[in-house]
Amino acid sequence: MRIHHLDCGPARPFGGALMDGASPGAIGRLTCHCLAIETPRHGVVLVDTGLGLRDMQRPHARLPWLNAGLLRFRFDPDRTMLRQLRHLGLSPRDVRHIVMTHLDFDHAGGLVDFPAARVHLMQTEAAAARARHGLMGRARWRPAQWGDQGRWITYSERTTERWFGFDAVALEGLPPELLLIPLPGHTPGHAGVAVEGPRGWMLHAGDAYFSRSELYDDPPRCPPGTAAYEWLMAALPAQQQANQRRLRELARAEEAPVAIFCTHDPVEYVAMAVWAEQQPRVANDAEAMAAAG
Numbered sequence: 001m002r003i004h005h006l007d008c009g010p011a012r013p014f015g016g017a018l019m020d021g022a023s024p025g026a027i028g029r030l031t032c033h034c035l036a037i038e039t040p041r042h043g044v045v046l047v048d049t050g051l052g053l054r055d056m057q058r059p060h061a062r063l064p065w066l067n068a069g070l071l072r073f074r075f076d077p078d079r080t081m082l083r084q085l086r087h088l089g090l091s092p093r094d095v096r097h098i099v100m101t102h103l104d105f106d107h108a109g110g111l112v113d114f115p116a117a118r119v120h121l122m123q124t125e126a127a128a129a130r131a132r133h134g135l136m137g138r139a140r141w142r143p144a145q146w147g148d149q150g151r152w153i154t155y156s157e158r159t160t161e162r163w164f165g166f167d168a169v170a171l172e173g174l175p176p177e178l179l180l181i182p183l184p185g186h187t188p189g190h191a192g193v194a195v196e197g198p199r200g201w202m203l204h205a206g207d208a209y210f211s212r213s214e215l216y217d218d219p220p221r222c223p224p225g226t227a228a229y230e231w232l233m234a235a236l237p238a239q240q241q242a243n244q245r246r247l248r249e250l251a252r253a254e255e256a257p258v259a260i261f262c263t264h265d266p267v268e269y270v271a272m273a274v275w276a277e278q279q280p281r282v283a284n285d286a287e288a289m290a291a292a293g
Helices: 053-057 065-071 081-087 123-131 134-140 224-233 237-251 266-276 285-292
Strands: 002-007 033-038 044-047 095-099 118-122 152-155 161-163 166-170 178-182 191-197 200-204 258-261
Touching: 002 266, 033 081, 033 191, 033 266, 065 134, 118 123, 118 178, 123 152, 161 178, 237 258, 258 266
Parallel strands: 044 095, 095 118, 118 152, 200 258
Antiparallel strands: 002 033, 033 044, 161 166, 166 178, 178 191, 191 200
């Protein structure tokens, strides 16, 4: 198994460190941290897709104007999952499975770029996204991005499996090294994705939190600009906060049995990419931000 960490929706919001906790200037850096996992028997498995090729080419027709205006995405087609896979020498036809943390527009935009892949997600997320209740529901969930919904495989929260104290959902047609971990809050059916790779377990926590300081600082904190966006997008704030507390406990456990990262933190993104390639660790936030570009 080989794991590629890819930024498939880089954003450059105004606010600098008020958004990412590290940038020295007026412009912050946020990522859309996705995974492409090469497996020996199941082809390429994606965890989220980021913005898709059509989103990059026609953003004003496909993306919610308020969110896109606040986040200021870099609309570069070469940063899509589709083109980054080709750069890695992988064919889009090799993508057989996509495991979704949730269906927000900045996570699900590339689904339509991989029409033959089976899409795994929580049942509650699928139902909420299809219903699109309220202004926020219509903004965050964009059916034009999804392609054929007949390929969706949905999972109930009812499960007997456990993973480091969390409920875990085994995925149909995929090995036990890949699990959905229900983490509702940001959306009703939000989940993390646990992956056991060559260097041990990691947890892609999606948007369960937005900044590394929410897990590792004592007391926990979040850059104010990102905290405001996190609050704006939280469907179930109490559940999100409860799951953040559980993630903090896991992250701070002795010997840290799991490497945890979220979608939008650029320092975590660079650190995980370096860690996956077994390079020397990123020394500090400033160095990580420089590497993020």
